[in-house]
Amino acid sequence: MKSRIIPRNDSLCALCRIREADKTGSHMVPNLLTAVTFSFDGKTKRDREIVELYHINNPEDNAIYYGSQVAPEKIAEDLGHEITDEELEKNTNLLCYDNIFCYQCENRFGVLETTYGEYYKGLKNDINPRIAYLFWLSVYWRMAIGYMGIFMDGEDEFALRDILNKNIHSYNEIINSKEKLGDYGYVIFRVKDGIIKGDSGILGTRTPHCPYVILVADYVVALFNNYKKLHSKVHIFNWEIYKEDINTPDKPFDYIEISIEEFYEFRDNIIDNGYNEGLGAEREKLARKIREYERSQGKPVNKYEVKKLMDMAHLVDSENVHLRVRKLYRFEAAYMKMIEAQKNGISYDFLKDRQLMLNQEDINNYIADLQNLRKHNYSIDGFPFAKEFLKDETITSFEEIINKYRPT
Template identity: 25%
Template sequence: MNCLLCKENEANQTGSHIFTHSLISKCINEQGKNGRDREIMFGFSQSGEKSLFVGRKVLPDNLAEVLGRELTDDEIENNTNGAVVDNIYCSNCEKLFGIIESDFSSKILTNIRDNGIYSYEYPNNILIRLYFYIQIWRASSYSYNDWCLPNKAIEEDLRKYIYEGCLGYEKGLSGSFIKEIVKYPLIVNYLETPEEESSSNLIFIPKTNNPFRFFLCDFVIEFFEDSSNKPLFSEIQNYHGLNDDISEKDINYYEDTFIIRNIANTKRKKIIDSYCKEEYVVGEIKRIQDLFVTEYKKINKRIPTDETIAKFSLEIAFGAGEVPTFQALSDERIETVVKKYIEF
């Protein structure tokens, strides 16, 4: 298989990250731990399928605190990090990614997180675009969690920008390239997050389009596929309160200065809570209800009453408030509650 970026060399690189590790590590690593192999990641595909990955250096006590239990045999057997891939890119292109990732980390990421600098002029606006285009394109080209850009011409545009941009970044980029790469409207939101709350942020791609959204730890990227016009901020979907006070300056489009939109911690928590309650928890409870009805009919040869379904649902939902959501809606707890009501 040839490398997805250059399309020429053999895809010989192993251990490639779909999302840059320094971008998401605060969200996935054990609290206070740095480096790789310390991840605890919960994943959800576009179809709602759940997955779990635990890094090999995660301490058992910390894992028990998060999950409320030890790993099952199936989880140990299927313990694969879906955000790390083998033989998709070549070693040369992995080094090209590294040029942009390293420069972004030192020039942009640190200044945003530590110094509160949210405005960047050329050439840093190009660096920001290249960096986040890399995240979007890698997710799409690999179909991360079953997601990809529906318009393959746009995916190809991003690939060309990344490849040409990485190759020419240190030598100097052409004027035509600089004009071309800024044509897609892009919003970069930074979520102010206290260090002790960093693990409460999310890494996922919701089912939205125009803009496509990417929750990447303390950043939310909004990418618009229509390059012909700057979108009207008044027409942008207000996703769980994310965009309720957006302004025109927050939309980067043929920009001279790239603006990072800063979102205060109080609002960050409301956005995360809204998503968890209105989409994840509600969706999971509906799925669990359907499972309960199916199992109830199978055992009792009749459909449960509305009252029984309501009581079951309340117990599931109430549990989601008593323990961490992943524990409350885990397969083990669901099975326990289902058996309780079927046996009753």
């Protein structure tokens, strides 16, 4: 099965920058977290993932990825037919990358993942704060170099690489080391009642400055630089956080429990941040090219020159009208469930569906987005609930589209 490949300026390992990047199938987000997030049947083993486009900030061309251990009947149920050879050929693993690291550095990450995994799965009640700190710095850095949800400021990305490369050794070497680990701090929120498939994803804020916020598995994590200079209180979206609740490598690891509703609020804020504050298509392309050049040189380039280039790309982005339909996939799921309920004579209210987490404000936003599409002369035929919400009989309903292509 193919993995993702990032165009790079050299073939050296992204971490050590000495050996060739000869490792294939590397996870940017550790498997212990992706398995929980994407497993089709809840079993947290490798290659059981089903990854939909809307669960990853930066998807590739294919709409969905099926792990090699996903049950064939589940794939057939999703696709409406058995998977074809052509579909298998296009089935790129969205979670794995080739030729980013060397084998030795990949194994170094394994030291962190094994120890953190024991804590995450409840096999141990606590974890050494230096291990936890390096683990989360490694997740952030790998997500950044894999363009997997976040785009970091160059100074932070290179600082994290330096910290990780100097300090990831054996377990005993890490916990006994007196080496300074930089001036970063991170706060962790964790869902207290667990998650079900569809709740989570691999998401991150796409603004290249702190705090960097990511959502993966049942975690929301915010990373701060210049920890010592932080005020006694900081804000993450609508959350106010006390500095004492921010983890560092020098104090016991802890997290803040949140409800599933609060988890979804974080998720929506992260998605909205990507849309409202992201770089834009052309700036993102240019930023990636610049960053790959920087990585090959081992240091950030002149920020003034970068800003001039990015401003030019922004002019191209600003000429394009940004149109979106918020939470479209959830309204599609709601419509399908509604049709199924009607067929079976069952009462169904999608506003009370735990798996969808939709509310009246979401409906209002959805209607506004449909109206905006119309304003820019886009057809909204076939959009779920468009006919019903806009009370317009000229719109082709979602159900009519489904029935048109449904096998007889």
